[in-house]
Amino acid sequence: MLIVAYFFGSFLNHNLFLAIHELSHNLAFSTPSHNRWLGIFANLPIGVPMSVTFQKYHLEHHRFQGVDGVDMDIPSHAEAHAVKNAVTKSVWVVFQLFFYAFRPLFLKPKPPGIWELINLLVQVAADASMVCFCGWKSLGYLILSTFVGGGMHPMAGHFISEHYVFAPGQETYSYYGPLNLMTWSVGVT
Incomplete structure (x- = not known):
């Protein structure tokens, strides 16, 4: 199940993360409530409710980019000080979604x-219906796909390239490769 989640489900679930991102900016419909409903629908295969809460915090990310304690899309100073070497960085990337969700x-x-x-x-x-009709493994597969798609996965690389400063004065990096077909071209700036 892990291999299928990594090579199939994680690509699809990460694509849905990015669709929810676009919907949080009300880019599908002119009516915000229609965007929220579509976001809630797109949220279903992710397995955990996040669409509406994401929008609430993400819009502040654009208003207060880089402000510690206000911009929840970037690691806090405490996280940055705790993650100093290759081991802690690897652990942080694997559990990136948990940090993002709980920050x-x-x-x-x-x-x-x-x-x-x-x-x-x-x-x-939706989760209860899935468990009732398809069993616990089906819900486990969706949540595992979400977890690996937001961690140490090629699709999650844009989180790092778009939100973390590696060289002073250059806040983001662009990506022009084939994964843009699955990421709504979010890596292109």
Whole structure:
């Protein structure tokens, strides 16, 4: 199951992460609620509700890029100081989604709103239906695909190239290779 999740499901789930990113900017429909509903639908194969919460924090990322404690898309100073060598960097990349998901809860928690409740209820209903009709392994496969697609995976490389500074004065790096077919060309700046 891990091999199929890595070479198939992770590509698809990461593609859905990026679709949710575009929907968080209301780029599919002119009505924000339609974008939220499509984001909730795109969220279903990811296995955990994240679409609405992602939008709430991600829009601040664009308003306050690089501001520690406000921009939740980048590692905090504490994370940066803890991750200093190849071993800790590798562990951080493997668990990158967990850091990304839990960072706001520790640094800048916001109360959940009605849309997050809707996202949660729709996701739980879909997950329960999947387990009921297809078994626990099917849900495990989706969550494993999400985990590996957001960690040490070629598709997740854009997280690093777009959000972390390697050379002073150059905040992002562009990518023009074939993975752009699966990433909505997010690596092209």
